[in-house]
Structures are given as C-alpha cells and as structure tokens.
Amino acid sequence: MNTELDDRALLELLPWYLNGTLEGAELAAVEALLLRSAEAREELEVLRRLAAAVREQEQAYEAPPFELGWARLQRGLQQEARPAPRRDWWKPGLAAAAALVIALQLGILMRPAQVDSDWQLQSGGSEQVLSGGYRVQLRFVEHAQWQQIRALLLELDAVLVDGPSALGVVQVHVPADKRFRDGQALLQWLQQQAVVQHAALLAREQP
Amino acid sequence: MSTDTDEQLLQRIAGGDQRALRQFYERFHGVVYQFSLRTLHNGADAAEVLNEVMLEVWRRAATFAGQSQVRTWLLSITRYKSIDLLRRKRPGELLDEAALEDEAAGEACPASLAIELGQQGAQVRQCLERLKDGHRQVVYLTFFEELSYPEIAEIMAIPHGTVKTRMLHAKQQLLQCLRRLLGGVAP
Numbered sequence: 140m141n142t143e144l145d146d147r148a149l150l151e152l153l154p155w156y157l158n159g160t161l162e163g164a165e166l167a168a169v170e171a172l173l174l175r176s177a178e179a180r181e182e183l184e185v186l187r188r189l190a191a192a193v194r195e196q197e198q199a200y201e202a203p204p205f206e207l208g209w210a211r212l213q214r215g216l217q218q219e220a221r222p223a224p225r226r227d228w229w230k231p232g233l234a235a236a237a238a239l240v241i242a243l244q245l246g247i248l249m250r251p252a253q254v255d256s257d258w259q260l261q262s263g264g265s266e267q268v269l270s271g272g273y274r275v276q277l278r279f280v281e282h283a284q285w286q287q288i289r290a291l292l293l294e295l296d297a298v299l300v301d302g303p304s305a306l307g308v309v310q311v312h313v314p315a316d317k318r319f320r321d322g323q324a325l326l327q328w329l330q331q332q333a334v335v336q337h338a339a340l341l342a343r344e345q346p
Numbered sequence: 347m348s349t350d351t352d353e354q355l356l357q358r359i360a361g362g363d364q365r366a367l368r369q370f371y372e373r374f375h376g377v378v379y380q381f382s383l384r385t386l387h388n389g390a391d392a393a394e395v396l397n398e399v400m401l402e403v404w405r406r407a408a409t410f411a412g413q414s415q416v417r418t419w420l421l422s423i424t425r426y427k428s429i430d431l432l433r434r435k436r437p438g439e440l441l442d443e444a445a446l447e448d449e450a451a452g453e454a455c456p457a458s459l460a461i462e463l464g465q466q467g468a469q470v471r472q473c474l475e476r477l478k479d480g481h482r483q484v485v486y487l488t489f490f491e492e493l494s495y496p497e498i499a500e501i502m503a504i505p506h507g508t509v510k511t512r513m514l515h516a517k518q519q520l521l522q523c524l525r526r527l528l529g530g531v532a533p
Contacts, residue, residue, distance in 0.1 A: 151510040151513070151514055152495075152510070154488050154489070154513050154517075155488065155494060155495050157489075158488055158489060158492040158493075159492065160492065160493065160494035160495075160497075161494075185517075185521070186517070189489075189517065189520060189521070190488075190489040192467070192470040193470070193474065193485055193486070193489045193490065194489055194490055195467060195470075196467060196470050196471040196474055197380065197474075197486055197489075197490045202375050202376040202379035202380065202396070203379065203389070203393045203396070205371075205372065205375065208371070208375055208393065208396060208397070209368060209371055209372075211393075211397050212367075212371060212397055212400050212401065213364075215397060215400075215401050216364065216367075216401070216404060219401065219404065219405070
C-alpha cells in the first residue's frame with residue numbers, strides 16, 4: 140500500500156521529469172518507477188504527446204511587434220519621475236557625499252578656509268573689500284545642468300567649501316581675480332550668469 | 347543581442363542603463379506577453395501588462411536579490427500585474443481559484459490512451475482554451491516555459507502540492523476534451 144501511494148505521488152512528477160527539471164532524489168525515484176512500471180511508461184508517453192501538442196499551440200501566440208512595444212515603454216520611462224543624479228545633490232543626507240563627488244570631478248581639493256572673524260553678508264549693500272579671495276554663497280536655477288555649473292566654477296577657479304544644503308545652497312571660495320575690481324563686481328557678474336539663481340558675498344578669506 | 351546574463355542586465359538596469367533595459371525587453375517581452383495572455387485572454391490587455399511589467403523592472407531592478415531565477419521573478423511580477431489589471435478592468439472575471447481546486451476532473455482517463463495529437467492542432471487549442479486559467483498557466487509554464495514545479499509555485503504563489511494537482515486536473519480535462527471532440531478514441 141505504501142508503495143502504491145508513493146507511485147501515485149511519483150506519477151504526479153512525470154510532467155517535470157519530462158521537461159527535465161527534476162533533480163536529486165525525486166529524479167532517481169521517478170527513473171526507478173519508469174523501470175518497474177508499465178503504467179508509468181504509458182503515462183509518460185501520453186504526457187510526451189500532450190506536451191508536444193501544447194508547445195505547438197502555445198507557440199502560435201506572438202508578442203506584439205518589438206519596436207512598437209519598446210516605443211511605448213520609452214514613453215512610459217520619460218513620464219517616470221526618475222530623479223537625475225544632479226538633483227540628488229540637494230537631498231539632505233547626500234550633501235557631504237555630493238560635495239566630495241563634485242570636488243573629485245573638478246579635481247579640486249577641499250581645504251578649510253580661514254575666515255576673517257569680522258565678516259558681514261554683502262548682497263547689493265555696502266561692500267567690504269576682501270583680499271585673498273571671497274566666500275560666496277550660491278544657489279543655482281532648478282534646471283541647471285551639471286556641465287554648466289562645473290564650467291562656471293572652473294572659470295572662477297572656485298573651490299567648494301560647504302553645501303549643498305537642504306535648500307540647494309553652496310558656499311564657494313573664489314580666489315582674487317583681475318577681472319573683478321572688487322567683490323561687488325564679482326557679485327554682479329555671478330548674478331548675470333544664467334545658471335545662478337541667487338548669489339551673495341559672505342566674507343573675505345585669508346589664503 | 348546582449349551576451350550579458352539576466353542578472354548582469356538587471357544590475358545595469360538598476361544603474362539606470364536604458365540600453366540594458368532594451369536588451370532585457372528584447373529577451374523577455376515574448377515570455378511576459380504570452381504568460382499574461384493566459385490570464386487575460388486579450389492581446390491589448392496583455393500588451394498593457396507587458397508595458398507595466400517592464401516599467402516595474404526599471405523601478406525595482408535593484409531589489410532583485412538573486413534568490414530565484416530572473417525569469418521566475420519576472421513571471422511573478424507578470425502574474426501580479428495581470429491579476430491587478432483584471433481587478434481594475436474586469437472584476438467580475440476574477441475567480442476564486444482556491445474554491446475550484448476541489449472540483450473533480452471527471453472520470454480519469456486511462457494512461458494507456460494515446461492520441462495522435464500532432465494532427466489535431468485545432469482541437470488541442472480549443473481544449474487548452476477551455477481550461478481554467480490556473481490550470482492552463484501550470485500547463486503553459488511546465489511544457490512551454492519548462493519551469494520546475496517549485497518555480498511555478500513561486501510564480502503563482504501557490505503550494506507545491508497545488509501545482510501538481512492543477513497539472514493532474516488539467517491533463518485529465520485536456521484528454522477528456524480531446525476524446526469528446528475527436529469522437530471518442532478507444533482507450
């Protein structure tokens with residue numbers, strides 16, 4: 140009796156013996172069954188014919204044309220709100236990693252700047268002439284491309300000092316440049332750049 | 347055609363590589379479409395599920411943990427999306443498969459019955475289409491996709507025993523159906 144139950148359970152495995160996915164003890168047991176049981180061999184033959192007929196019929200259903208389906212998927216991808224790496228800049232918690240990545244990309248070493256203790260925010264107000272360079276606060280427009288930001292910072296030979304903050308504000312050190320007679324001139328130039336949404340002169344810095 | 351393994355393609359997709367997604371789509375769009383069609387019986391709906399599944403792959407590629415074959419994981423998503431579409435569009439068609447498991451398959455067909463099925467294509471298709479979805483999916487995944495019964499159980503979220511039972515019933519129903527259509531072939 141126990142053997143009959145086992146044989147019934149083994150017969151149920153014949154479809155997977157047929158498709159080659161049985162392994163180990165199950166495979167060995169089914170092979171032993173097929174050796175001793177004519178009923179099992181007949182059942183296997185029925186399944187073999189049935190499987191062949193099923194494969195032939197199921198093959199008749201074709202997928203939609205590849206290029207049409209791919210074009211549809213591409214439209215879906217464009218609608219996906221997949222954040223671009225540059226936007227990850229502004230996410231809290233990623234600022235430190237983003238700053239390091241930027242510094243590495245620019246080939247710029249981040250170095251602590253010695254800030255004059257007597258600094259005041261200068262943005263359109265009275266200016267304080269700073270020597271050795273300026274600490275500038277910048278916020279870029281939302282659609283700014285990384286290449287544009289990079290080009291701006293390289294043109295100024297700027298160094299990223301802090302940020303980006305949760306609001307996307309960075310502080311950079313800009314060395315003294317003969318193009319700008321003073322901090323205000325630098326500020327005006329920055330505010331005219333298409334990628335800059337906001338610029339503020341924070342302090343002078345010691346080299 | 348990419349020579350990357352399925353897992354390698356998924357890793358590239360997780361990194362935002364759309365070319366990898368295209369290669370993945372090329373490799374699996376037929377599998378996903380055909381499996382979805384077995385549930386939905388409608389080409390347009392199956393194409394919609396195909397699109398949703400591939401978008402899901404784009405979103406979730408990084409979550410693939412490698413604990414199953416990529417194809418198994420993919421077909422699990424396909425089954426979920428197919429059922430979800432049925433719920434949204436045709437809720438009346440959703441059947442409680444579990445309640446149907448105990449249905450008797452009818453008289454058992456003798457194992458000695460051998461039918462020249464290769465010449466009876468139209469009848470085979472007709473009988474396949476009469477199978478309940480859960481039964482047809484097991485037959486399709488076994489004989490067409492050549493998956494193991496544990497993989498089928500994972501895709502369909504059913505126990506191993508249920509996979510075997512559905513196959514047993516499907517086989518009996520197919521043979522009974524063919525006997526009726528072919529005018530009762532003698533065992």
